[in-house]
Amino acid sequence: MTNNETQNPQIENVEVIVLGAGPAGITCALELNEYRINCLVLDRGSLPGGQLPEIPSPIPNLPLGIYEDGRALQKSLCDAVSSARIRVDLNETVLNCDLSKLEFQTANRIYHAKAAFLATGYRLRRLPDEEKYAAFSKEIFYNTGSVQGEFEGKNVAIIGGGDSALLEAMERVASARSVCVIHRSESFKARRHVIDDLKADSRIQLHTNMVLNNMIGADGLKQIELRSTTDGTTKTIDAEKLIVKIGYAPNTEIFKNQIDMDSSGHVRVNAECGTSVKAVYAGGDIVTPGFDRIANAMGNGLVAARSIRKYLESLSN
Ligand SMILES: Cc1cc2nc3c(=O)[nH]c(=O)nc-3n(C[C@H](O)[C@H](O)[C@H](O)COP(=O)(O)OP(=O)(O)OC[C@H]3O[C@@H](n4cnc5c(N)ncnc54)[C@H](O)[C@@H]3O)c2cc1C
Numbered sequence: 001m002t003n004n005e006t007q008n009p010q011i012e013n014v015e016v017i018v019l020g021a022g023p024a025g026i027t028c029a030l031e032l033n034e035y036r037i038n039c040l041v042l043d044r045g046s047l048p049g050g051q052l053p054e055i056p057s058p059i060p061n062l063p064l065g066i067y068e069d070g071r072a073l074q075k076s077l078c079d080a081v082s083s084a085r086i087r088v089d090l091n092e093t094v095l096n097c098d099l100s101k102l103e104f105q106t107a108n109r110i111y112h113a114k115a116a117f118l119a120t121g122y123r124l125r126r127l128p129d130e131e132k133y134a135a136f137s138k139e140i141f142y143n144t145g146s147v148q149g150e151f152e153g154k155n156v157a158i159i160g161g162g163d164s165a166l167l168e169a170m171e172r173v174a175s176a177r178s179v180c181v182i183h184r185s186e187s188f189k190a191r192r193h194v195i196d197d198l199k200a201d202s203r204i205q206l207h208t209n210m211v212l213n214n215m216i217g218a219d220g221l222k223q224i225e226l227r228s229t230t231d232g233t234t235k236t237i238d239a240e241k242l243i244v245k246i247g248y249a250p251n252t253e254i255f256k257n258q259i260d261m262d263s264s265g266h267v268r269v270n271a272e273c274g275t276s277v278k279a280v281y282a283g284g285d286i287v288t289p290g291f292d293r294i295a296n297a298m299g300n301g302l303v304a305a306r307s308i309r310k311y312l313e314s315l316s317n
Pocket of ligand 1: 021022025051164
């Protein structure tokens with residue numbers, strides 16, 4: 001493993017490395033703790049919880065109590081970490097790794113482990129030609145949770161066809177001057193009732209079979225140009241803010257060419273959460289295309305912990 005920026009990194013040996021402090025990683029760590037197996041959880045974020053703080057509304061599909069939003073569940077997860085005294089090193093990005101050697105490198109350290117659980121989750125997909133629109137970077141939003149005021153009285157365009165895009169449109173319409181949704185195909189991927197609610201709101205304009213072709217404005221964004229995916233024709237609409245909600249991608253680049261993955265970058269695992277690399281297990285969103293849910297991530301974390309225990313026991317026999 002090479003990283004020219006790292007000068008004399010400290011080397012640390014740990015029993016198990018858990019990469020990612022989201023629901024999958026933390027559940028794995030809690031279960032390992034039950035077996036008194038030492039593990040270190042690494043996360044680039046400043047708090048455990050992964051995507052949980054991005055969930056803006058009540059979580060309806062978890063029979064674990066009432067959580068008014070993702071932050072409430074995140075707090076409960078942080079409490080569990082503190083009470084079990086799990087070691088979670090935050091603001092630690094794993095920059096590269098050699099899975100065959102179970103070696104993981106951050107800016108200042110190299111960790112060696114006997115087994116690893118990869119649970120690096122999803123990140124928001126960004127505009128594919130983002131650099132082209134660098135001049136408008138202040139008017140392009142991927143997360144809107146902490147910038148609600150930005151959209152008041154503005155012409156807002158939202159790109160995407162899933163739940164996130166459609167729910168965003170319905171939230172924005174109360175205070176924006178105008179709201180439109182741009183989607184590359186005819187049919188939306190969102191849940192049926194969300195689509196029905198959106199279509200019932202006559203204040204929201206829909207531009208289906210359209211993609212972003214250009215952003216226009218001398219002093220800030222004024223308009224966007226759309227291109228038809230069916231006949232290539234273009235049209236221009238007023239937009240001062242652009243919200244991009246085009247889905248998620250697995251954070252698996254650092255494992256590329258080291259482990260068996262599908263074409264979308266999801267890691268392939270067996271029923272025990274084992275990967276194609278010995279002693280390396282994986283779970284959560286990075287292994288479950290289409291099943292990116294908290295309960296699933298937690299279940300994977302639990303299964304992986306049990307598999308890791310079995311594997312470590314096999315080493316000492
Ligand atoms: C807006 C929104 C709404 C949602 N609503 C629901 C819902 O209602 N119900 C539901 O069940 N699910 C919901 N989900 C999905 C749910 O949040 C995810 O399925 C779950 O968080 C996946 O957990 P995970 O542990 O696999 O990954 P994540 O939660 O993504 O955690 C992965 C962690 O890995 C860390 N990481 C990644 N790469 C590195 C690296 N190189 N070095 C160090 N750390 C790294 C990240 O910082 C992150 O903390 C929602 C998600 C979003 C975004």
